Amino acid sequence: MQQASGKVLTLESMNPCVKRLEYAVRGPIVARATQLEKELKSGATKPFSEVIRCNIGDCHAMGQKPITFLRQVIAVLSDPSLMDSDRYPADVKARAKRILEGCGGGSVGAYSASCGVPVIREDCAKYIEARDGIPANPENIFLTSGASEAVKAVLELLATGQEGADQPGVMVPIPQYPLYSASISQYNLQTVPYYLEESDNWSLSQAELRRAYDEAVGKCKPRALVVINPGNPTGQVLRKEIIEDVIRFAKEKNLFILADEVYQHNVYAEGAKFYSFKQVLHGMGDAYFKEMELASFMSASKGYMGECGFRGGYCELVNMDPEVQAMLYKQLSARLCSVVMGQAILDVIMNPPKPDEPSFAEHEREKSQVLGDLKLKAQMATETFNSIPGMRCNPVQGAMYAFPSIELPPKLIEEAKAKGMQPDAMYCTALLEEKGVCVVPGSGFGQRPGTYHFRMTILPPVEKLKNVMQIFKEFHESYVNRYK
Amino acid sequence: MQQASGKVLTLESMNPCVKRLEYAVRGPIVARATQLEKELKSGATKPFSEVIRCNIGDCHAMGQKPITFLRQVIAVLSDPSLMDSDRYPADVKARAKRILEGCGGGSVGAYSASCGVPVIREDCAKYIEARDGIPANPENIFLTSGASEAVKAVLELLATGQEGADQPGVMVPIPQYPLYSASISQYNLQTVPYYLEESDNWSLSQAELRRAYDEAVGKCKPRALVVINPGNPTGQVLRKEIIEDVIRFAKEKNLFILADEVYQHNVYAEGAKFYSFKQVLHGMGDAYFKEMELASFMSASKGYMGECGFRGGYCELVNMDPEVQAMLYKQLSARLCSVVMGQAILDVIMNPPKPDEPSFAEHEREKSQVLGDLKLKAQMATETFNSIPGMRCNPVQGAMYAFPSIELPPKLIEEAKAKGMQPDAMYCTALLEEKGVCVVPGSGFGQRPGTYHFRMTILPPVEKLKNVMQIFKEFHESYVNRYK
Numbered sequence: 020m021q022q023a024s025g026k027v028l029t030l031e032s033m034n035p036c037v038k039r040l041e042y043a044v045r046g047p048i049v050a051r052a053t054q055l056e057k058e059l060k061s062g063a064t065k066p067f068s069e070v071i072r073c074n075i076g077d078c079h080a081m082g083q084k085p086i087t088f089l090r091q092v093i094a095v096l097s098d099p100s101l102m103d104s105d106r107y108p109a110d111v112k113a114r115a116k117r118i119l120e121g122c123g124g125g126s127v128g129a130y131s132a133s134c135g136v137p138v139i140r141e142d143c144a145k146y147i148e149a150r151d152g153i154p155a156n157p158e159n160i161f162l163t164s165g166a167s168e169a170v171k172a173v174l175e176l177l178a179t180g181q182e183g184a185d186q187p188g189v190m191v192p193i194p195q196y197p198l199y200s201a202s203i204s205q206y207n208l209q210t211v212p213y214y215l216e217e218s219d220n221w222s223l224s225q226a227e228l229r230r231a232y233d234e235a236v237g238k239c240k241p242r243a244l245v246v247i248n249p250g251n252p253t254g255q256v257l258r259k260e261i262i263e264d265v266i267r268f269a270k271e272k273n274l275f276i277l278a279d280e281v282y283q284h285n286v287y288a289e290g291a292k293f294y295s296f297k298q299v300l301h302g303m304g305d306a307y308f309k310e311m312e313l314a315s316f317m318s319a320s321k322g323y324m325g326e327c328g329f330r331g332g333y334c335e336l337v338n339m340d341p342e343v344q345a346m347l348y349k350q351l352s353a354r355l356c357s358v359v360m361g362q363a364i365l366d367v368i369m370n371p372p373k374p375d376e377p378s379f380a381e382h383e384r385e386k387s388q389v390l391g392d393l394k395l396k397a398q399m400a401t402e403t404f405n406s407i408p409g410m411r412c413n414p415v416q417g418a419m420y421a422f423p424s425i426e427l428p429p430k431l432i433e434e435a436k437a438k439g440m441q442p443d444a445m446y447c448t449a450l451l452e453e454k455g456v457c458v459v460p461g462s463g464f465g466q467r468p469g470t471y472h473f474r475m476t477i478l479p480p481v482e483k484l485k486n487v488m489q490i491f492k493e494f495h496e497s498y499v500n501r502y503k
Numbered sequence: 504m505q506q507a508s509g510k511v512l513t514l515e516s517m518n519p520c521v522k523r524l525e526y527a528v529r530g531p532i533v534a535r536a537t538q539l540e541k542e543l544k545s546g547a548t549k550p551f552s553e554v555i556r557c558n559i560g561d562c563h564a565m566g567q568k569p570i571t572f573l574r575q576v577i578a579v580l581s582d583p584s585l586m587d588s589d590r591y592p593a594d595v596k597a598r599a600k601r602i603l604e605g606c607g608g609g610s611v612g613a614y615s616a617s618c619g620v621p622v623i624r625e626d627c628a629k630y631i632e633a634r635d636g637i638p639a640n641p642e643n644i645f646l647t648s649g650a651s652e653a654v655k656a657v658l659e660l661l662a663t664g665q666e667g668a669d670q671p672g673v674m675v676p677i678p679q680y681p682l683y684s685a686s687i688s689q690y691n692l693q694t695v696p697y698y699l700e701e702s703d704n705w706s707l708s709q710a711e712l713r714r715a716y717d718e719a720v721g722k723c724k725p726r727a728l729v730v731i732n733p734g735n736p737t738g739q740v741l742r743k744e745i746i747e748d749v750i751r752f753a754k755e756k757n758l759f760i761l762a763d764e765v766y767q768h769n770v771y772a773e774g775a776k777f778y779s780f781k782q783v784l785h786g787m788g789d790a791y792f793k794e795m796e797l798a799s800f801m802s803a804s805k806g807y808m809g810e811c812g813f814r815g816g817y818c819e820l821v822n823m824d825p826e827v828q829a830m831l832y833k834q835l836s837a838r839l840c841s842v843v844m845g846q847a848i849l850d851v852i853m854n855p856p857k858p859d860e861p862s863f864a865e866h867e868r869e870k871s872q873v874l875g876d877l878k879l880k881a882q883m884a885t886e887t888f889n890s891i892p893g894m895r896c897n898p899v900q901g902a903m904y905a906f907p908s909i910e911l912p913p914k915l916i917e918e919a920k921a922k923g924m925q926p927d928a929m930y931c932t933a934l935l936e937e938k939g940v941c942v943v944p945g946s947g948f949g950q951r952p953g954t955y956h957f958r959m960t961i962l963p964p965v966e967k968l969k970n971v972m973q974i975f976k977e978f979h980e981s982y983v984n985r986y987k
Binding site: 027038042044077078079080081082091101104124126127128168171176197198201207243330339342355357360361 | 509511526559562567588607612655662685689726727757796824827
């Protein structure tokens with residue numbers, strides 16, 4: 020008989036991959052922010068009156084209002100008796116009717132097909148076709164609970180359980196959105212980090228990709244390449260030529276491309292334009308477009324809509340081996356389906372009001388307002404950071420983040436090391452404790468050794484972000500000076 | 504340079520665990536049902552006018568109407584301007600207000616905390632306290648996208664990557680809901696099957712648990728025990744003494760208990776009563792209640808509400824090592840949060856209208872209607888199956904399924920084997936092709952060798968289920984006779 024005392028699951032006996040996993044966007048500094056909020060609520064005195072959360076791309080939490088049209092459709096889906104009221108315009112009802120007709124029993128409470136409601140997959144395909152000017156097949160699109168679920172599902176396919184030189188490797192940008200490193204840990208894959216070029220506005224260079232690849236071979240077997248465009252946490256928008264370079268490299272090395280394109284609506288800088296990997300592949304001819312394996316991810320959480328809580332996302336697969344795709348779809352069936360309301364809100368994003376529909380004008384106004392404000396705030400953040408001695412920030416061309424570098428004095432770095440902390444984490448902790456501003460240290464995303472950064476979202480409303488910028492102006496100098 | 508042709512991901516080079524995974528509830532027979540529906544829609548002539556889906560516990564798809572109160576709250580969450588209309592009663596608005604106040608920026612479009620909106624975790628705790636009469640701590644409850652996500656998250660913790668005698672094993676009932684076998688494959692764990700006693704109404708026996716355990720030791724290391732109560736696919740409701748036996752066995756062998764209790768509202772048989780594992784643990788004294796590790800799962804998809812598409816679920820952890828729990832919560836943070844609308848609908852289920860509230864009477868009426876119909880249909884299914892020569896069915900005491908055994912003639916079994924099919928799969932395929940009734944073969948859930956079953960949901964409306972029962976009466980005899 021086995022010993023009947025002691026826990027079954029301990030740190031020693033649990034899944035080591037889960038233990039290793041790190042996810043800085045919700046790490047200890049963010050936990051501390053939550054605690055500070057609680058303390059403030061219960062009347063504690065702090066040097067600030069509120070915690071300003073610039074740590075996560077959580078649009079509505081930062082005060083962005085939901086887009087009316089989207090929510091009206093969701094309300095009708097929730098309570099279809101609203102279809103008979105004159106509360107909502109005809110285009111809202113038409114969208115809701117179409118979605119309900121695609122649902123089992125005409126209810127969003129029914130499971131959908133594993134890959135999503137068929138009409139919604141069709142609307143995603145139409146959106147992609149209109150975006151890229153090339154055909155998209157709904158059968159190659161699957162709907163997920165946020166883009167995160169899709170990214171994880173594709174990464175999981177790569178995991179073979181092999182170790183050593185055969186362990187599958189995934190090339191990931193540094194800095195990166197830590198979903199990638201977390202999932203790579205979870206599935207016992209190997210990270211093959213390639214650095215983005217800070218001096219070239221966080222662009223990618225073939226030389227660096229090659230260096231990273233060559234260094235990895237022998238330690239693991241690189242099989243996939245992740246690109247985030249527009250960049251998270253770095254905010255760059257890749258030029259078409261850069262994407263072509265990346266594709267050529269991936270073809271040469273036979274890598275599966277994961278294109279995280281969830282910020283495709285978030286492009287602000289003059290002259291910057293979003294090119295999907297699929298479209299660029301197409302432009303490079305059949306040797307690329309008919310052969311290279313690509314998964315592109317999109318989300319309802321970003322863009323102008325920012326509906327994070329709905330967990331809506333899609334993945335389009337290009338040239339995936341049909342047998343592998345069948346296995347992926349089989350695996351998706353074991354979780355039954357992604358949330359139907361998330362699929363539904365994604366549908367309305369893919370199929371917004373047309374110019375001749377009653378909701379068009381208001382929808383356009385709201386959309387422009389959000390994207391216009393983000394553009395303004397992207398400029399404000401870039402300019403302010405660059406005006407502070409000891410800080411430097413590439414232009415925020417897209418996405419929702421500034422990722423400035425900060426010069427930290429040697430004494431500060433030593434003190435952090437003595438405390439077992441990353442120097443930028445110490446900086447961000449002080450900023451939170453003293454000023455109530457919550458940002459994520461660059462070490463959570465990865466950065467070149469000896470450089471320090473943080474990621475700040477540009478989501479707070481314009482006036483509040485102005486305050487945040489003022490806080491940085493004061494805090495940075497005063498904090499750094501303590502260590503001079 | 505590596506060879507630049509051929510796919511990166513092929514059946515040979517992909518994750519072997521994903522390849523192995525099977526999920527019969529959405530397997531080939533169900534795919535065929537979808538195809539038949541398409542064919543009917545496009546005007547094809549079949550021996551039936553519609554496909555009746557009795558393959559999955561998808562309540563609304565089978566015509567069950569959403570509970571009004573739940574959906575009214577969701578509508579207000581979708582479009583908070585409905586708060587100012589007189590369309591909805593005060594209790595609806597109060598629930599919505601409370602949830603919105605718990606959401607970032609007062610919007611269900613914000614990410615929630617990784618474990619769920621705090622007030623919703625509190626409401627789950629209050630529900631559990633009222634159910635069991637013992638305290639529940641919201642900190643030990645995490646909210647998920649359906650119970651499936653929670654089950655997977657806990658199983659994943661057990662995966663250590665070890666092989667052979669050290670490979671972690673999970674004891675699973677046979678027949679079982681295939682989420683378990685699928686997830687066990689996915690995480691490279693070992694299934695340790697124990698048979699439910701068909702002759703004792705699908706109950707569990709200590710002797711069988713012991714046999715299964717002893718047979719597994721040496722081939723793997725059993726670390727956890729899954730119990731589904733009320734049973735899926737078997738519909739039994741466990742007596743308190745049986746649960747005590749199971750707990751004693753789990754304590755002796757130091758097993759982590761996973762209690763799938765998603766059908767806790769679905770108990771129909773006279774004298775049957777739902778006992779939660781937590782409550783039974785408590786009754787067994789501190790040596791059990793203060794020590795044994797337990798995870799209990801609940802869902803918004805089943806019960807009287809059947810809101811499958813919302814993907815709402817919770818897991819309560821009892822006695823999990825706090826360090827392991829922290830790791831689990833860290834892992835949950837990498838998917839940011841579960842869908843907030845799913846959390847919200849779960850909240851309203853946990854916190855239904857009270858007797859003094861305006862929606863109480865209608866809510867009770869709707870709830871009783873659904874549960875009353877299910878009770879009627881449970882009896883109807885049991886009686887009809889037992890009236891058919893060559894079929895036998897344990898009483899459907901709870902959940903949503905009948906799992907009758909079918910006697911199949913040797914000639915049929917031989918023919919199936921010659922075709923490389925499971926005999927019960929051949930039976931179910933014929934039933935679908937000839938009669939349009941879709942059920943899942945017992946082989947998809949596991950069964951004792953030489954026995955054959957299928958799982959039928961009792962979800963079709965009363966009149967439709969009567970037809971289905973009539974179809975079985977005719978089909979079974981006629982089909983089986985062809986092979987005599």
